[in-house]
Amino acid sequence: NKRNTKLSSIQYGNRGMTLEEDLDITNKFYLQENIAVIHKKPTPIQIVSVDYPQRSAAVIKEAYFKIASTTDYNGVYRGKYIDFEAKETKNKTSFPLSNFHDHQIKHMRQVVKQNGICFVILMFTLLQEVYLLPAEKLFEYWDRKNNGGRKSITREEIMEHGYEIPIGYQPRIDYIKHVDEHFC
Amino acid sequence: NKRNTKLSSIQYGNRGMTLEEDLDITNKFYLQENIAVIHKKPTPIQIVSVDYPQRSAAVIKEAYFKIASTTDYNGVYRGKYIDFEAKETKNKTSFPLSNFHDHQIKHMRQVVKQNGICFVILMFTLLQEVYLLPAEKLFEYWDRKNNGGRKSITREEIMEHGYEIPIGYQPRIDYIKHVDEHFC
Ligand SMILES: [Mg+2]
Ligand SMILES: [Mg+2]
Numbered sequence: 001n002k003r004n005t006k007l008s009s010i011q012y013g014n015r016g017m018t019l020e021e022d023l024d025i026t027n028k029f030y031l032q033e034n035i036a037v038i039h040k041k042p043t044p045i046q047i048v049s050v051d052y053p054q055r056s057a058a059v060i061k062e063a064y065f066k067i068a069s070t071t072d073y074n075g076v077y078r079g080k081y082i083d084f085e086a087k088e089t090k091n092k093t094s095f096p097l098s099n100f101h102d103h104q105i106k107h108m109r110q111v112v113k114q115n116g117i118c119f120v121i122l123m124f125t126l127l128q129e130v131y132l133l134p135a136e137k138l139f140e141y142w143d144r145k146n147n148g149g150r151k152s153i154t155r156e157e158i159m160e161h162g163y164e165i166p167i168g169y170q171p172r173i174d175y176i177k178h179v180d181e182h183f184c
Numbered sequence: 185n186k187r188n189t190k191l192s193s194i195q196y197g198n199r200g201m202t203l204e205e206d207l208d209i210t211n212k213f214y215l216q217e218n219i220a221v222i223h224k225k226p227t228p229i230q231i232v233s234v235d236y237p238q239r240s241a242a243v244i245k246e247a248y249f250k251i252a253s254t255t256d257y258n259g260v261y262r263g264k265y266i267d268f269e270a271k272e273t274k275n276k277t278s279f280p281l282s283n284f285h286d287h288q289i290k291h292m293r294q295v296v297k298q299n300g301i302c303f304v305i306l307m308f309t310l311l312q313e314v315y316l317l318p319a320e321k322l323f324e325y326w327d328r329k330n331n332g333g334r335k336s337i338t339r340e341e342i343m344e345h346g347y348e349i350p351i352g353y354q355p356r357i358d359y360i361k362h363v364d365e366h367f368c
Contacts, residue, residue, distance in 0.1 A: 037294045039254050044226035045244065060229065060247035070223050074258060076267070079299030081260035110221045115263030 019088045019123045019130070022172045023073065029171045036176055038075030038082060044068055070107045071118075077179060081116040083108070084175075088123045094152040095122050097145050105142050108135045117183045121165070121175060122158060132178045133162035203272045203307045203314070206356045207257065213355045220360055222259030222266060228252055254291045255302075261363060265300040267292070268359075272307045278336035279306050281329050289326050292319045301367045305349070305359060306342060316362045317346035 023040070030036040048062040071085040085108070087099040100120075111118040118135035133153075141153045163178045207224070214220040232246040255269040269292070271283040284304075295302040302319035317337075325337045347362045 031294065034294075034297060037291075037298050037300070042226040042228040042250075042252075045229050045247070057248055060244065060249070063229070063244035063247060064241055065244070066226075068226075076265035076295055076298045076300035079264060079301075081263060081265040083260070107221075110215065110218075111260055113218060114221050114260045116221070116260035117263075 019086050019121070019125075019173075022167075023086055023121070026171045026173045026175070027073075027075075030176060036075060036077040036082070038073055038077070040072050041068070041070065041074070067101065067103065069103055071104055077117070077176060078184070080184070081111070081114075082179065083111045083116050083118045084121060086121040086123070088125050090126055091152075092124060092126055092155070094150075094154045095124070095158060096152045097142060098151065100138070100142070105139065109139065112136060112139075117179055119175075119179075119183075121173070122153075122162070124155065128167060130165045130167060130173055131158050131162035132165055132175055133158055134182070137161045203270050203305070203309075203357075206351075207270055207305070210355045210357045210359070211257075211259075214360060220259060220261040220266070222257055222261070224257050225252070225254065251285065251287065253287055255288055261301070261360060262368070264368070265295070265298075266363065267295045267300050267302045268305055270305040270307070272309050274310055275336075276308060276310055276339070278334075278338045279308070279342060280336045281326060282335065284322070284326070289323065293323065296320060296323075301363055303359075303363075303367075305357070306337075306346070308339065312351060314349045314351060314357055315342050315346040316349055316359055317342055318366070321345045 020040070027036075027038045027040070030038060044066040045060075046064045046066050047060055048064070049060075051059045051061050053059065071083055073086065074081070074083040076082065085100070085104055087095075089095050089099065108118050112135050120133050120135065120138055121130060122133055123130045138153075141157070145151050163182060165173050165175055165178065168174060204224070211220075211222045211224070214222060228250040230248045230250050231244055232248070233244075235243045235245050237243065255267055257270065258265070258267040260266065269284070269288055271279075273279050273283065292302050296319050304317050304319065304322055305314060306317055307314045322337075325341070329335050347366060349357050349359055349362065352358060
């Protein structure tokens with residue numbers, strides 16, 4: 001099909017790129033073109049011990065990964081606050097909600113309450129499909145799970161309530177286009 | 185004077201609090217009261233080696249501090265993007281521009297271009313004075329320095345072009361009040 005042709009022409013399938021790398025490249029493009037200022041937050045680390053050798057840089061000798069208290073990406077688009085999390089699955093028919101954590105959902109609810117633009121970017125890696133799903137929709141599926149419902153979002157639900165983002169060359173994953181169309 | 189009485193009554197002077205700790209407490213308050221969602225970004229770390237011991241958490245064994253490519257704080261207030269950096273000085277008469285780095289100024293310029301609300305919070309620790317200075321003003325002093333001018337902002341300039349934030353009890357450093365008055 002068309003997409004596969006396009007993808008193979010940029011050797012997308014073969015390069016083993018991750019969604020995160022694609023988003024980094026996309027955000028860099030947005031920054032260079034003055035389209036938006038979006039950055040990935042650093043991984044939070046609990047530092048336990050640091051060496052300060054003479055004449056060279058400090059070396060962290062013992063540290064641990066901490067659980068992030070927010071989503072991974074945020075920034076500004078035309079004065080508006082944008083906040084999102086990006087997740088991949090190898091599943092083909094549904095997206096497991098176990099990819100998200102309570103504190104991330106809590107953070108997204110706070111952002112929505114504060115009128116920020118908030119969503120998730122979901123990638124079915126084996127299908128090479130990427131969707132933007134508004135946070136409010138994610139909350140519905142999250143609450144359904146907590147009320148004893150299914151532990152995932154079906155691909156059909158994502159197709160119905162989300163917006164597919166075609167994988168392109170430049171920008172790679174043009175999510176801002178959907179922000180314009182559906183949030184502004 | 186009045187401020188010192190108030191401060192000593194909450195033992196402010198004695199507890200050795202840093203501006204960063206005060207801002208953390210302030211942001212926590214904003215979050216709990218649904219006033220704003222502002223977080224400090226984690227320190228960026230370059231991880232070189234990680235141990236994965238059986239039955240326990242991964243241990244980072246070698247890592248280095250990286251230079252941040254953005255400011256430390258950002259988030260959302262009534263849908264609007266807020267971005268700032270906070271710095272302290274022990275000087276009493278001027279604020280050294282060496283507290284800022286080129287890449288932070290560059291980031292702030294990008295945010296302003298994107299219509300984000302951007303400022304710095306400057307504390308004269310020995311005077312216990314805190315000011316909010318809009319990024320646009322900081323750029324003027326930065327450019328003055330780069331054009332051969334003085335390497336600091338005088339306290340008088342900050343008093344004239346910034347807004348003093350009284351140090352309070354709850355919220356500790358109520359900067360959102362000034363955002364409301366001067367940016368919205
Ligand atoms: Mg993440
Ligand atoms: Mg800093």
